[in-house]
Amino acid sequence: MKKSNIEEINRNIYDIKNKDEYDFKIKKGLTAEIINEISNQKNDPDWMREFRLKALDVYNQLELPSWGPDISELNMNEIATYVRPKSKLNSSWEDVPEDIKNTFDKLGIPEAEKTSLAGVGAQYDSEVVYHSMKEDLIKQGVIYTDMETAVREYPDLVKEHFMKCVPVYDHKFVALHGAVWSGGSFVYVPKNVKVDIPLQSYFRLNSPESGQFEHTLIIVDEGASLHFIEGCSAPKYNKVNLHAGCVELYVKDNAYLRYSTIENWSKNMLNLNTKKAIVGKNAGMDWVSGSFGSKISMLYPMSILNGEGAKTEYTGISFAGKGQNLDNGFKVVHNAKNTSSVVNAKSISKNGGVCTYRSLVRINENAKNSKCTVSCESLMLDDISRSDTIPTNEIKTDEVEFSHEAKIGKISDKTIFYLMSRGISEEDAKAMIVRGFAYPISKELPVEYAVEMNNLINLELEGAIG
């Protein structure tokens, strides 16, 4: 009999496939005609249609990255980039169609909304099907809505910020995103408003051979603060699905933003997501990131410390099992005096999984008296798994404190024996060691996500011991 501190969950929760029902699914491929059709379907304003078409041009000009995991199996001619679910945007779960609502129920979203969240957005395939926020935040002028509504109702705010933090030229998949983006969340927190309870958006991709390209744009104005949580999952299909979201975060002077994510994509997913934050004077930007699913992940959140005294912290973990190649990391640019960054990255690999920590630390000449501390630790559960660290450090001034520490370890037989001598089975002993290894990350996550992460670890380890 198997017991643990936390209740067991069923992997099926993530693997529930609803019938591939939709209101509209664009034909596969990527042409100007298809982009125009998406624009028609979404009722874009002219500027957005032009933006999309320009992004498509950029996409066609840019090459695939010459480094990192092999993504040549991705054939955009086989991917439907827009799938509109059979649901309008609702502000009550009652109005969300039964099968879609059931999916989110099983993922625990409406329940979490009642107990621990100030607002929730839920996206199914390409469109947001539910959005709601507590009354008092609305009164304080906080805006939390789906991206399409923001484009219509807050055009000035959107135009000023949309793909300015992450320009379409950044890389090929950002350009792709610019051309086909759909859904996502828009948050604006006015000056000096502190949002004490987190907001959460959940992204669920149900449709096979399709892509999810949600756009998240968050502006935390001067002196304001916010905790935003993002969750992602998808059931498993045999063919490749693509996720190329984009997250743009603006943390203005003296503001604070904490961005927590658990990405639990299915193992047929290519996760090519881009996340970037611009951090103002004396502002703080904290990232907490758990990356579990997906076949290939290339994910490197980035903080640009533009204001004097800006701070950022990245706390992240990746867990790669059989057939998974998770190429994750963090990028930081110190671009002003007295800025600081702390990176605490961990990875776990088993059954031939590959985890790579790829990072960039750039400390510009103007960033005197700045500090950067990087620590990466990897744990390999067997001899066939791999773990690599590929840091790039560009330090252009002497007046900085910089340290980088990397450790790669295995679970020792002695440790297993020690735990087994306390009545704990070999399998439970390994799970305990792995959960302990992940604890510095899971303690930074909201409770439900920490529990989910522990459950995922247990699931991943089940049957891992021969």
Added chain:
Amino acid sequence: MSDKLLEINNLYVNAEEKEILKGINLSINKGEIHVIMGPNGSGKTTTANAILNNPMYKKTSGSISFENEDITNLKTDEIARKGVFMSFQLPEEIPGVSVVNFLKYAKNKITGQPVKIFEFKDELKKCMEELNINPEYMERSLNVGFSGGEKKKNEILQMLMLNPKLTILDETDSGLDVDAIKTVSKGIEMFKNKENAVLIITHNTKILHSLKVDYVHVLVNGKIVKTGGQDLAREIENEGYEKYKVEE
């Protein structure tokens, strides 16, 4: 009902292809405290590890039974769940797993019962007090950053909380100062009753000053060469192992 807990029968054990134990016999009954003494390399730690069937030690012949049940080839965790505990010479560090959570988890595995958290914490606090362990250590990662003495005291704490039938103390006294040794002896006294037994493995006699024992076994070169009472420990203290080595 038999009072017999442990019975080791003509046990031969290899470590890294080298024969370490060469025919050990040992019988421990409920209510007894046994001591195995011997010079470095005589096979003391191997004996402890063999009882718990550490896979790094290979049994080539002989058998071990516990409460008249053959445990020679059981897995370590199964043996632990039958009521055998070992205090390690070098306890392992487990980052991210707090002392309290670890003990709660182990207790649940050993008893097969859900642990009542408030009672459990009260008992844990009491035991920590008795052993002069800072109560803050409850929330600290198991053995991480603990001094040598703190690790040993934590082993004794685990023994008290898990309440085994047989506890094996592998060099628990070595490297400890006088006060810490007193604390360990106090722990053993708190643990000891008519229903359980203690096997102390040591290369010196310090701990025996504050503890009354029933049997002393002298282990030299993989064999028990002499068994006696507390007097034998005193004799070793004065004369060392030379005499037995010569016999070999």
